Amino acid sequence: MIYREIDALIKYAEKNLLLPKKNADFVRNNIFRLLGLDAYPGNGEGVGEVLDETPEKLLDAFVSACTADGLFSPDEAGCYCDAVMGELMLSPKDVQDIFEKKREEEGSEAALSWFYDYSVKGxxxxxxxxxxxxxxxxxxxxxxxxxxxxxxxxxxxAVSGNSTKTGYPKCNICHENEGFAGRSKRTLRTIDITLGGEPWFWQYSPYGYFREHGIAVNYTHTPMYIDRGTFTRLMDFVDMFPAYFIGCNAPLERIGGSVLAHDHYQGGGEILPMHKAGATYILRSPKYPDAVVEVLDWPGTVLRIVSKSRQDIEEIGESIRAKWVAYEDRALGIIPQDEKGVHNAISPTVVKTQHGYEMSIILRSNITSEQYPDGIFHAHPEYHMIKKESIGLIEAQGLFILPGRLERELGEIEVLIAEGKPLPETLQDFKLVYDDVVKRVGSTSDMGMVKAAMREELGAICNAILENTAVFKDKRQTVAFMNDLGFAL
Ligand SMILES: [Zn+2]
Structure with a gap:
């Protein structure tokens, strides 16, 4: 019964979304208007206490009742749920005010965690x-x-920023999306922040890949770019939110994020594997006695500048950036620019630790060749069945997001291996995986062992993909690159 489900959602919002009792009738009427309802039989009668802390079950019941009454069709359910939840949530201004108050009283970590929780509950x-x-x-x-x-x-x-036909909002991360029904963003809430003296905002990602994964976005719809100011803005962010890391994708096709048309950074509350990597070499320069540059023990090519001085980080970071974007070594396939455009770019990412700022700079190239039309420094074709998409900042830091289809495909291969059956024609793309897993386990019918071997195999392939992205395959080449900038062992 539809009214009962709406009342349950109102109660849920009072408990979890800070919907004031004073607004309950008003919001309920807004929902009625949305659904074309005009006769309300009672005032929350029959709805007991609502204990749910997330809205999924209540929304399922709401959708069932609405579709049973013919109020909307099942494929419209997503839009209607978004609209109803949007009504139940606080306004962006109220969310910002609560965030600021919590930050003042309980600190930035508590404020972020409240905002994340609110984005989940909404x-x-x-x-x-x-x-x-x-x-x-x-x-x-x-x-x-x-x-x-x-x-x-x-x-x-990625280049067009997945823009829609009407041209409003200009792309799917523009601030104007906050509350925009056309993209089912009625439930989006953002927090204003200042980076490098410019207005930016922070929001969580609906497809968060790790703990409290979000994006910091420029208020202005301007293309991704990286210059000295990027280091400043990244450090401003971790000064404000020291519990988070923040990084910027390389602003080029094939090696960057999925939206290049609008300047933004990615970050969140989890320390990713690259941040924990040790150093193969530690380099110093007499010009910067309080800083070190580490050549990371990591399959990609990464330099980590460690210093408590913001100025050190900015200057060293900018010198690495400037050198890399002009760097050429044809023998290694590195060509900074040709008739197809610019190919070299960095991807910086920072965490704050007891050592100060740890600004990692990933050297990237998106150059292609006849042999590697998707990129010389991209996942090579033998791994495309696992990952063909761009290797962006998150993967480069050691968190791989693999396509959903793999669960079924790899599941089928695991069963075949456990049953000692050969690989069928339809799964021939996975010959490498099949052969390697068989090599790892031999002949066994123990599914647990096969599954464990499959996970190890995926780890090995993802490491090999990161090695594909390394612009210097030998770490001594990375050291030589830094020698030119006055840093030595
Ligand atoms: Zn935009």
Whole structure:
């Protein structure tokens, strides 16, 4: 019965979304208007206490009641749930005010955690769906199989920022999306922040890949770029929110994020594997006695600047950036720019620790060749059945997000191996995986062993993909690169 479900949602909002009692009738009427209802038989009668802390079950019941009454069709359910939850939530201004108050009284970590929780309770962050994604550690990396988000194989789309036909909002991360029904963003709430003296905002990702995964976005719809100011803005962010890391994707096709048309950074509350990596070499310069640059013990090419001085980080970071974007070594396939455009870019990412700022700079190149049309420094074709999408900042830091289809495909292969059956024609793309897992386990019917071997195999492949992305395959080449900037062992 539809009224009962609406009343249950109102009670849920009073308990979890800070809906004031004073607004309950008003909000209920807004929901009635949305659904074209005009006769209300009671005032919450029959609804007991609502104990739910997330809205999924209540929304399921609401959708069932609405579709049974013919108020909307099952494929409109997502839009209607978004609209109803949007009505139940606080306004953006109220959310910002509570956030600021918590930050003053309890600190930034408590404020962020409240805001994350609010985004989950408001159903913007689909945590229940995300928690169902398989996730495991393997070979020093973290691997998740993402069942919530469609595979994103066309890097061209990233350039346009997935813009819609009407041109409003300009792209799917513009601030104007807050509350925009056209993209089912009625439940989006953002927090204003200042980075490098400019207005930016922070929001959580509905497809969060790790703990409290979000994006910091420029208020202005301006393309991704990286310059000295980027280091400043990243450090401003971790000064404000020291519990989070924040990084910027390389602003180029094929090696960057899925939205290049709008300047933004990615961050969140989890320390990713790369942040924990040790150093193969530690370099110093007499010009910067209080800083070190580490060549990371990591399959990609990464330099980590460690210093308590913001100025050191900015200057060293900028010198690495400037050198890399002009760097050429044809023998290694590194060409900074040609008739196809710019190919070299950095991807910086920072955490704050007891050592000060740890600004890691990942050297990237998106150059292609006849042999590697998707990129010389991209996952090579033998691994495309596992990962063909861009290796962006998150993967480069050791958290791999693999396409949802793999759960079924790899599941089938595990069964075949346990049953001692050969690989059928339809799964020939996975010959490498099949052969390697068989090599790891021999002949066994123990599914547990096969599954464990499959996870190890995925870890090995993801490490090999990161090695593909390394612009210097030998760490001594990375040292030589830094020698030119006055840093030595
Ligand atoms: Zn935009």
């Amino acid at each position: 159903d913007y962050v689909k945590k229940a769906v995300l928690d169902k994604n398989p996730r495991f550690a393997s070979q020093g990396l973290i691997i998740t199989i993402n069942k919530a988000k469609p595979e994103f194989r066309d890097p061209k789309k």
